[in-house]
Amino acid sequence: MTDSAHPKTLEAPAHPGGWQGFAADWSSDQRAFKSATWGKAMIWIFLLSDTFIFSCFLLSYMTVRMSTTVPWPNPSEVFALTIAGRKIPLILIAIMTFILISSSGTMAMAVNFGYRRDRVKCAVLMLATAAFGASFVGMQAFEWTKLIMEGVRPWGNPWGAAQFGSCFFLITGFHGTHVTIGVIFLLIIARKVWRGDFDSGRRGFFTSRKGRYEIVETMGLYWHFVDLVWVFIFALFYLW
Amino acid sequence: MAQERAHEEGQQHPIKLYLVVWGWLFVLSTCSYLVDYFGLEGYLRWSLILLFMVVKAGLIVAIFMHMAWERLALMYAILVPPGAVLLFVAIMAFESDYTHFTRVTFFGTGNASAQNQAVEYQKSSGSEH
Numbered sequence: 001m002t003d004s005a006h007p008k009t010l011e012a013p014a015h016p017g018g019w020q021g022f023a024a025d026w027s028s029d030q031r032a033f034k035s036a037t038w039g040k041a042m043i044w045i046f047l048l049s050d051t052f053i054f055s056c057f058l059l060s061y062m063t064v065r066m067s068t069t070v071p072w073p074n075p076s077e078v079f080a081l082t083i084a085g086r087k088i089p090l091i092l093i094a095i096m097t098f099i100l101i102s103s104s105g106t107m108a109m110a111v112n113f114g115y116r117r118d119r120v121k122c123a124v125l126m127l128a129t130a131a132f133g134a135s136f137v138g139m140q141a142f143e144w145t146k147l148i149m150e151g152v153r154p155w156g157n158p159w160g161a162a163q164f165g166s167c168f169f170l171i172t173g174f175h176g177t178h179v180t181i182g183v184i185f186l187l188i189i190a191r192k193v194w195r196g197d198f199d200s201g202r203r204g205f206f207t208s209r210k211g212r213y214e215i216v217e218t219m220g221l222y223w224h225f226v227d228l229v230w231v232f233i234f235a236l237f238y239l240w
Numbered sequence: 241m242a243q244e245r246a247h248e249e250g251q252q253h254p255i256k257l258y259l260v261v262w263g264w265l266f267v268l269s270t271c272s273y274l275v276d277y278f279g280l281e282g283y284l285r286w287s288l289i290l291l292f293m294v295v296k297a298g299l300i301v302a303i304f305m306h307m308a309w310e311r312l313a314l315m316y317a318i319l320v321p322p323g324a325v326l327l328f329v330a331i332m333a334f335e336s337d338y339t340h341f342t343r344v345t346f347f348g349t350g351n352a353s354a355q356n357q358a359v360e361y362q363k364s365s366g367s368e369h
Contacts (some may be wrong), residue, residue: 018312025313044318055325059332066336069343076276094273101269105262108304115252181309217306224304228297234269235293239276240286 006064043218047050050178054229058173058236064163070240073159075238081142093238096139097230100179103132104227107220114216119193122216126190129223133183140176144169189219261303268292268299 015034017022025032032042065072076089083091110125147168151158154166189206197204198213206215272292275285302308307315 015311022312022316026309032317033310033311036314041314044314048318048321051322052325055322055328059325059328062329063332063336063339066333067339067343069340069347076279090276094269097269097273098266101262101265104265104300104304105258107257109255110260112253112255112258205252208314221305224300227304228300231293231296231300235289239272240288 002184037183037214039218040221043221047221050225052230054171054174054232057167057174058232061163061167061171061237065161068161068163070161072161073157073164075240078147078159079238090238092100092139092143093234096136097234099132099139100227100230101137103136104224106132107223111217111220114193115215117199117213119196119199122213123190123194126186126216126219130183130190133179133186133223133226137176137179137183140172140179144172145147152210167237171237175226175229175233178229182223184227185219186223189215257303261299264299265296268296272296 015021025034029204079093080087080089081091082088106125107129110122110129113119113122113125152165152168154169156162157165192198192204192206193213193216195202198215269292272289275288275292278290301319307318
């Protein structure tokens with residue numbers, strides 16, 4: 001056995017880049033994701049599975065919309081709001097979009113300040129993200145209330161194809177649930193960052209690894225994903 | 241390599257990069273909103289919506305989610321599988337086209353039944369209140 005004869009010669013090989021690196025990483029019978037920790041790899045795989053869930057929802061929406069013989073309600077009119085006596089199409093949805101994008105911006109900066117060990121700025125930016133997220137959910141609640149008052153149900157609506165309601169409640173409801181869960185976790189992690197749990201290694205979940213602010217990036221990946229899903233919902237459900 | 245070092249300390253990029261991407265996302269969202277505001281129709285509308293959607297999604301994944309700085313192994317592990325969804329889209333587009341065809345053929349023309357259904361619904365919801 002060569003390893004017993006020359007134990008010192010076993011040193012970590014340099015990792016090649018590009019296609020060679022791709023093949024080597026997958027065929028090396030060890031850790032496939034060299035630069036990503038297990039935490040990052042796992043959140044990405046979770047997000048991949050969530051991608052399939054939302055894809056299936058949007059696909060079923062496409063299927064019922066394409067196959068119905070009844071005209072589809074015009075989202076531009078359904079989601080219009082009258083502001084100062086003027087009917088503006090889709091305005092609430094546009095505002096919600098800008099709010100969610102802004103929350104993504106503050107989250108990206110929170111991750112950055114986390115890695116710089118600037119825990120006050122990191123926590124404040126995470127709280128701002130949570131505030132944006134909460135206002136998004138609030139607007140969605142308003143939108144749901146308005147539509148339910150106007151007679152939209154999962155089994156019918158006053159304007160056309162009955163499937164409109166079921167698609168709307170399923171897709172926006174599932175997305176809103178994701179945003180709500182995100183806001184709750186943002187508050188939990190922001191509190192831990194603020195208190196300095198990641199510096200002191202204080203006991204508790206997500207805090208065991210001293211000096212590691214990676215959980216902020218994991219949180220960020222989830223939050224950006226929620227924004228990403230909204231980009232698709234906005235385009236395919238509200239604008240199509 | 242600077243890139244390798246960035247991974248050791250976690251992702252570290254200038255704040256300005258995030259602000260620029262944020263700005264672009266605002267511009268692109270405004271553009272897609274304007275598509276609806278000006279009431280563009282048909283293929284122009286659909287292609288513009290898809291274009292803005294894909295660019296926005298790309299910016300979020302590449303910059304905000306730092307995918308641009310990950311190794312190719314992770315990039316492909318995450319980004320290739322959703323490609324299967326496109327095949328699924330194609331299958332379901334065929335399927336729903338066929339369903340639509342059978343409905344038109346066997347249930348008569350779509351518009352008449354649409355009117356009836358809307359009227360029926362309004363009647364039934366009116367009696368509820």
